[in-house]
Amino acid sequence: MSAQPVAQAAEARGTFGGDMDKGSGPVTLRMIADEVGVNVSTVSRVINSSDKEARRWASSDMIDRIRTVVAARGYQRNPHAASLRTRRSGLVGVLVPRLQDFVLATVYEGIEEAATEQGISTFVTNSLDRPENQASRTELMLSRRVDGLIFGDAHTGDPFLDTLAKRGIKFTLVSRRSGDHISATCDDIMGGRLVAEHLLATGRRDIGILSGRDYASTGNDRTAGVVQACLEAGIRIRPERIVHGGFDAPGGRQATERLLVQGGCPDAIFATNDFAAIGAMGVLRDRGITVPDDVAIVGYNDTPLAAELSIPLTTIHSPMHEMGRAGLNLLLAMLRGEPVESVRLAPELIVRASTAS
CATH class of the missing domain: 1.10.260 (434 Repressor (Amino-terminal Domain))
Structure with a gap:
C-alpha cells in the first residue's frame, strides 16, 4: 500500500x-x-x-x-498521518553562531513564532562560527529528516552553502547573507550609510570602524555603507581606521585598543554591534576620553541595553524579530515550490546621547 x-x-x-x-x-x-x-x-x-x-x-x-x-x-491533527501524506517531517533545523547572542536569539524567536503559526516545529543548534561545526551539525539535522534549514551563521566566500544547494537541500539565511542564496536580512549597507550621514552632520570627520568578523556580511556591509557615504561627502576613511574583531564587548574592547594604537584617537567610532560599542566605551572611559565630547559612539542593532547605559547609545535599529519570521516564511514558500526572492528589511537610526554635540 x-x-x-x-x-x-x-x-x-x-x-x-x-x-x-x-x-x-x-x-x-x-x-x-x-x-x-x-x-x-x-x-x-x-x-x-x-x-x-x-x-x-x-x-x-x-x-x-x-x-x-x-x-x-x-479535533486535533494526526501528525503521523500528515507526515505520510506530505512526505515531510514538519521540522526545520536552525543553525546560529551562539544562542547567547541577543541578536540571534531574537531572530530565532521570530523563526519559532512564525513556525508555530504554521504548525511547524523547529530546533536550534550552535556552530560557534566554526566551519567544521557548521558542517557536522548540518548533517546531524539532516539525519533527523528536517524539511529544510535556516542558517544564521553564513560565512562570506565559504563554498559550504553552494555544496548544500547542489545536493538539493532547501535552506534560507537570516541575519547574514552569502552569494545568491535566499536570505532575510537587514539592509546593512543602508544602515551604514545612515551612521555616516549622522556622524558627518554632527561635524565628525575622523571615523574609526569596529568592523566585526571579516567573514560576516553584516559587519562588512555596514562598514561598506559608512565608507561609501563618506567618499560621496569627500572624506576618505583610512585603512588603519577599520579594525576587525569580535561582535561582543571583549571583541569591541580589543578592537578599540588596536584602533587607538594604529592611528591615535578618532573623533567618532562606529561599532557594527551594540555590544562591541559597549566594549569601546570601556576603553575610552579607562583612558579618560569622554563620550560624546571627545569621541562620538554609534552601535548597531538597538538591543535593549543600548538605551539603558549611563550614556545612552546611538544605534541602528535592526528588525531582528521580523527577520526571523521572514526567513521561516521564505523557507516554507521554497518548500511549496513557489518562486522566492531575498528580503532586505529597512534599518532605522536611533539617536541618543552618545553622539550628542
Missing part, C-alpha cells in the same frame, strides 16, 4: 481525544465531514492549509464552517 492511501486512511480514522455529541469515541475527519456535509478530503485540505491555500478547495463560508466545527468538537 503506498504512502498516500495509508495517510488518507490514517487521517480519516484519526487519533483524537474529543467527543462528538452523537455518542462517544475519538473525533475523526469523517465525522467532521459528515456534520458539515462535505467529503473528507475537503476537510483535510482546509485544516492542513493556510487561508490562501484553503480557498483553492472551498469557499470562505465553507472554510469558516469547517473550522468552527473542528474547534467545537476538539
Whole structure:
C-alpha cells in the first residue's frame, strides 16, 4: 500500500481525544465531514492549509464552517498521518553562531513564532562560527529528516552553502547573507550609510570602524555603507581606521585598543554591534576620553541595553524579530515550490546621547 492511501486512511480514522455529541469515541475527519456535509478530503485540505491555500478547495463560508466545527468538537491533527501524506517531517533545523547572542536569539524567536503559526516545529543548534561545526551539525539535522534549514551563521566566500544547494537541500539565511542564496536580512549597507550621514552632520570627520568578523556580511556591509557615504561627502576613511574583531564587548574592547594604537584617537567610532560599542566605551572611559565630547559612539542593532547605559547609545535599529519570521516564511514558500526572492528589511537610526554635540 503506498504512502498516500495509508495517510488518507490514517487521517480519516484519526487519533483524537474529543467527543462528538452523537455518542462517544475519538473525533475523526469523517465525522467532521459528515456534520458539515462535505467529503473528507475537503476537510483535510482546509485544516492542513493556510487561508490562501484553503480557498483553492472551498469557499470562505465553507472554510469558516469547517473550522468552527473542528474547534467545537476538539479535533486535533494526526501528525503521523500528515507526515505520510506530505512526505515531510514538519521540522526545520536552525543553525546560529551562539544562542547567547541577543541578536540571534531574537531572530530565532521570530523563526519559532512564525513556525508555530504554521504548525511547524523547529530546533536550534550552535556552530560557534566554526566551519567544521557548521558542517557536522548540518548533517546531524539532516539525519533527523528536517524539511529544510535556516542558517544564521553564513560565512562570506565559504563554498559550504553552494555544496548544500547542489545536493538539493532547501535552506534560507537570516541575519547574514552569502552569494545568491535566499536570505532575510537587514539592509546593512543602508544602515551604514545612515551612521555616516549622522556622524558627518554632527561635524565628525575622523571615523574609526569596529568592523566585526571579516567573514560576516553584516559587519562588512555596514562598514561598506559608512565608507561609501563618506567618499560621496569627500572624506576618505583610512585603512588603519577599520579594525576587525569580535561582535561582543571583549571583541569591541580589543578592537578599540588596536584602533587607538594604529592611528591615535578618532573623533567618532562606529561599532557594527551594540555590544562591541559597549566594549569601546570601556576603553575610552579607562583612558579618560569622554563620550560624546571627545569621541562620538554609534552601535548597531538597538538591543535593549543600548538605551539603558549611563550614556545612552546611538544605534541602528535592526528588525531582528521580523527577520526571523521572514526567513521561516521564505523557507516554507521554497518548500511549496513557489518562486522566492531575498528580503532586505529597512534599518532605522536611533539617536541618543552618545553622539550628542
